[in-house]
Amino acid sequence: MDLQAVKSTVDADLKVTIVGVGQVGMACAYSILNQNIASEITLFHFILFTGEKLKGEMMDMQHGLLFCKPVKISAGTDFAITSGSKLVIITAGARQQEGQSRLDLCQQNTQILESLIPSLAKHSPNAVLLVVSNPVPIWSGVKVGGVRLLDIYPNFISENENLKESCKDLHREVVNSAYEIIKLKGYTNLAIGLSVANISRCILQNTGAIRPVSTLVKGLYGMENEVFLSLPCALGSQGVTDVMTLHLNSEEMRLLQKSCKTLESVQSTLQFSSS
Numbered sequence: 001m002d003l004q005a006v007k008s009t010v011d012a013d014l015k016v017t018i019v020g021v022g023q024v025g026m027a028c029a030y031s032i033l034n035q036n037i038a039s040e041i042t043l044f045h046f047i048l049f050t051g052e053k054l055k056g057e058m059m060d061m062q063h064g065l066l067f068c069k070p071v072k073i074s075a076g077t078d079f080a081i082t083s084g085s086k087l088v089i090i091t092a093g094a095r096q097q098e099g100q101s102r103l104d105l106c107q108q109n110t111q112i113l114e115s116l117i118p119s120l121a122k123h124s125p126n127a128v129l130l131v132v133s134n135p136v137p138i139w140s141g142v143k144v145g146g147v148r149l150l151d152i153y154p155n156f157i158s159e160n161e162n163l164k165e166s167c168k169d170l171h172r173e174v175v176n177s178a179y180e181i182i183k184l185k186g187y188t189n190l191a192i193g194l195s196v197a198n199i200s201r202c203i204l205q206n207t208g209a210i211r212p213v214s215t216l217v218k219g220l221y222g223m224e225n226e227v228f229l230s231l232p233c234a235l236g237s238q239g240v241t242d243v244m245t246l247h248l249n250s251e252e253m254r255l256l257q258k259s260c261k262t263l264e265s266v267q268s269t270l271q272f273s274s275s
């Protein structure tokens with residue numbers, strides 16, 4: 001078997017299903033199409049919510065194939081069309097409105113996920129599920145050459161008053177940036193689409209690269225309960241293969257555990273139709 005034959009076998013097997021064809025779903029589909037990382041992109045949508053839009057989105061992407069590497073584009077409202085996916089990306093869900101936090105969407109999106117995941121898993125039992133619908137907790141950190149600045153010079157920020165203020169401003173801006181974009185254009189989609197395509201590449205090509213994604217943190221950093229929150233994780237064809245252990249100072253540890261408690265208290269209020 002020559003290399004080309006091996007390559008085409010691998011490529012032919014990389015089906016990605018995108019669930020939900022709203023702003024985020026289509027930005028993910030378009031970014032994945034442009035990055036030549038899937039052999040098939042399937043758009044799936046609940047029949048109740050679609051009208052003619054699903055067909056329109058599929059045709060629009062198909063018309064662009066002249067300018068991309070060959071990819072099969074399909075779409076449908078029957079779960080059977082998602083069969084055999086390697087990766088299922090869920091973007092169906094209520095979106096944040098101005099003034100709403102990610103946590104406000106929890107109950108509504110939990111019910112949507114409950115209605116989707118069993119059937120998606122039945123048709124693609126080996127797929128990695130990537131949930132984009134909110135709430136998705138976000139980890140963010142600054143490193144230079146893979147090393148945290150604070151690990152080299154722990155007092156770098158605390159000894160420099162101007163820098164301390166700049167860091168606070170930067171932190172505020174990062175935390176508020178999505179809300180600012182929602183205020184300006186009504187939703188966020190392009191950056192998240194590119195970010196999802198990048199995560200998809202790590203999974204489909206089994207790269208082992210580190211990306212911040214939300215994962216089960218029970219047993220890590222002294223957290224005892226079943227909470228999912230974002231930490232830097234190694235990603236491969238099985239999804240999250242490792243969670244990175246970071247050196248956190250006592251303040252960072254306190255904040256991480258505070259986030260854990262916040263998510264835990266939201267989780268405890270959620271109602272599941274199966275329970």
Ligand SMILES: NC(=O)c1ccc[n+]([C@@H]2O[C@H](COP(=O)([O-])OP(=O)(O)OC[C@H]3O[C@@H](n4cnc5c(N)ncnc54)[C@H](O)[C@@H]3O)[C@@H](O)[C@H]2O)c1
Pocket residue numbers: 020021022023024025045046049050091092093094095096105109112132133134136187188189192
């Ligand atoms: N993880 C992130 O960083 C990030 C960034 C942006 C948006 N989001 C989230 O992604 C989700 C989608 O956002 P969007 O801007 O594409 O919204 P949108 O309104 O444009 O599209 C939502 C899609 O979900 C479908 N949908 C809505 N209710 C449904 C239901 N009950 N059952 C099945 N399908 C349903 C809609 O028909 C539509 O296709 C939201 O939850 C949003 O908060 C996450």
